[in-house]
Amino acid sequence: MYNVDTPCHFCVISSTNYPSQTPSIAASPMNSAYVVLSTPTVFAVLDIAPLARGHVLLIPRAHYEKLSDMDPDQSAVLGFWLPIVSRGVMAG
Template identity: 55%
Template sequence: MFCPFCAIASAIPPSPSPALFTSLKGSAYPVLSTPTVIAFLDIAPLSPGHVLLCPRRHVEKASWMTGAEAAALGFWLPVLGRAVIGALGKKTEGASWNVIQANGTEAGQTVPHSHFHVIPRLGEGDGKARDASEIGDAERKNIALGEGPRVKLEDGEGRRLMELIKEKVKVEVKEMKSRGEVGSEGEEGLFVKFGDSGLKL
């Protein structure tokens, strides 16, 4: 069985600055590539900056992930949230975004490779946040399920967003290093401190 996310993961090696991947089946716009996880722009985004984060290894459901994969995904989700919002020129304090994950077709999973959607919800027009009372039930359901109108990601926009988000990820990691939250461990990637022991991501 062909898995598009495995194809992307195998074509894009772990790197602090992953490169665009283009094939006959389309392009992938990676924003993060570690030995354990990979993140790339959704090719039919619900909003600009819509990113998918998944374990590099093929695993269908979250319950099938290893502890290390789950920990790495949990580490990168807030980093990507801040990076995506920052790449869109907003501050995380006033911004809104979804993190959505489905397990199995009856839950709405369309690609059988476990993944998380990070979907910016920056509002319309002037960009001011709406009050919760302004969001109707039908729209709330679409937001919660990660549904709504999708438009194919254009190559120029994909390249632009990929570069912006990658740079923001680097800034986030640099800031965490300066606070002593993470440290380098050779070419293997990051070492996240939990007490005196650590977890390699």
């Protein structure tokens, strides 16, 4: 269960790395996270403890305790970006 007294690391990254005007997959270091995608609704960062080369986390900007808490529209947005980020990682 999420402790409301402890800030969510992903929410902190989201609030300190504002979305770009034109989404792109050009990796650039920003603050403490290596953001590889930034849109108004989702962002993607390189994992700090990667399981494999190019391990990327695709994260909604809205906070959800569980993936099942997401509404279908938000899930569709993640589904849209997932193959794009994957192709970017594979190409890089």
